[in-house]
Amino acid sequence: MTGIALLGAGIFARHEHLPAILASPDLLSLKAVYSRSQTSATTLADAVPSGAPKPDIYYDSPSEPGRGLADLLKRGDIVAVDIALPILAQAEVIKAALKAGKHVLSEKPVAGDVKGARGLIEWYNTELGNKKPLWGVAENFRYMKSLVFAGEEVKRIGGRVLGFKLEKFGWVAEDNKYFNTEWRRVPDYQGGFLLDGGVHFIAALRYLLGASGQELSKLVAYTALLEERLQPLDTIHGLALTKQGINGTVVISFGTEFKNGTDVEIVTTNGSVSWSPTEVKIVTKDGESKKEFEYSSGVGAEVAVFGQAIQEGNGKVDGLQSPEEALRDLEVLEGFLESGAGGASVKEV
Numbered sequence: 001m002t003g004i005a006l007l008g009a010g011i012f013a014r015h016e017h018l019p020a021i022l023a024s025p026d027l028l029s030l031k032a033v034y035s036r037s038q039t040s041a042t043t044l045a046d047a048v049p050s051g052a053p054k055p056d057i058y059y060d061s062p063s064e065p066g067r068g069l070a071d072l073l074k075r076g077d078i079v080a081v082d083i084a085l086p087i088l089a090q091a092e093v094i095k096a097a098l099k100a101g102k103h104v105l106s107e108k109p110v111a112g113d114v115k116g117a118r119g120l121i122e123w124y125n126t127e128l129g130n131k132k133p134l135w136g137v138a139e140n141f142r143y144m145k146s147l148v149f150a151g152e153e154v155k156r157i158g159g160r161v162l163g164f165k166l167e168k169f170g171w172v173a174e175d176n177k178y179f180n181t182e183w184r185r186v187p188d189y190q191g192g193f194l195l196d197g198g199v200h201f202i203a204a205l206r207y208l209l210g211a212s213g214q215e216l217s218k219l220v221a222y223t224a225l226l227e228e229r230l231q232p233l234d235t236i237h238g239l240a241l242t243k244q245g246i247n248g249t250v251v252i253s254f255g256t257e258f259k260n261g262t263d264v265e266i267v268t269t270n271g272s273v274s275w276s277p278t279e280v281k282i283v284t285k286d287g288e289s290k291k292e293f294e295y296s297s298g299v300g301a302e303v304a305v306f307g308q309a310i311q312e313g314n315g316k317v318d319g320l321q322s323p324e325e326a327l328r329d330l331e332v333l334e335g336f337l338e339s340g341a342g343g344a345s346v347k348e349v
Contacts, residue, residue: 002103002310003077004028005055007069007093008084009035009044011177012107016140017084018047020303027307031078034058034069069093073100080104080134080310082303086183087196088112091120094135098124103134105306109199110137110326112189114334121323136306136321139329141200142207143298143305143320149291150264150275151211153282159270161212164240164248166205168198169259172230179229191337192232193254194223201252201262203329208266208275214242216332219250219347223340226255236336250336 006017021030030048032055035041041057048054058072072078073096080103083093090106097104111117124135141147172179172193179185189195209215221238225231234255240248265274271284281290305318319325328349335347 001025001029002027002079002307003031003075004080004082004307005032005034005058005072005078006030006044006082006084007034007097008107009033009040010084010086010181013084014044014047016297016299017082017303018044020300021082022048022052023300024304024307027304027311028080029053030055031075032056032058032072034072036060038062038064038067069096073097073102078102080306082138082306083107084138087189088183091116094120095123098128098133098135101133103306103310105136105138105303105321108137108139108203108326109195109330109333110323111330112195114327114331117323117327117330121327124323131315134306134309134315134317135323136309136317137323137326138299138302138306138321139200139203139326140298140302141204143301144277144293145296145298146277146280146291146293147204147207147275147298149293150273150280151208153273153280154208154211154266154268157268157271157273157282157284159268161214161242161244161246162267162269163246164205164209164212164214164267165263165265166201166248166250166252167261167263168201168252169256169261170197170254171257171260172227172234172254174229185229187231190232190334192230192234194233194236194252194337195333197254198236198252199329199333201264202250202332204264204275205250206329206332208264208273209242212266212268214244214246216240216349217243219332219335219339219349220344221250221336221339222344223337224255226253227257230255233337233340236340238336238339240332 083106218241235253238250274281
């Protein structure tokens, strides 16, 4: 069993990462939690169900000897950390944890921009030696049962790919719990919700394209701000071309109050597969079928897979968690944002 610490006490850490760690008792043992404030760290620790061992708490404010992040990272019984901090706070903590010899699972995106992500990955691959700790990036959509099933169906129906689409329409209301997180409401990183949330849907599209043997190559887009609260942008309308020469469309919006839903579709000469988090539709010459799924974020599976990689000890994370895979998601999302800022200029990714 691997001793692990949860770094970050925000919504996603409390509601998803904490339960995921506790749900893998044969793989992971929660030893400590960390947050910037003592209050939030204590709240996170108190969320551990009664009867389970309470983790130690670490925090920056108020400053107290033996309670800072550096003190947590010195502990020999903590072998790994799960990092779920604000986007621009993560890189420094990732580096500190890896330097301390801890295996790291960090939330997506891999960094706030492509330049920062490439620098962080290069540092990891060159500065820590051959026996460096594991580093995985947590993109939970890749572990959704519905998306995995959709990928299997894309492979099963086969055929020559004719086209693809990604449509994500949503509305971030004023009372949305994520909107009311200060660092999301007033973002100091590119794209706002398009980066924080939109990268999930890029990952889903890339997953299904990969199942069909396709990889994105060129992008062009117009971007917009439909809802003034959602600075700096909330909508992308784009076109994409794969390396194999297939065209498709990409629409992501968090500013459409009266249109909601997700549809990622791959169309081939043998049929089509359409994915949403709770339903997969398949159309072939034999007719139409669908399979429904109870919503699951995929976080439980991704945390368990990370824990398993540590136990196996072969020095590799699951390929779906590699920093390079997360970088590709970010390159595509940033490519759309930069195309829109450049008047629908073509971007290569």
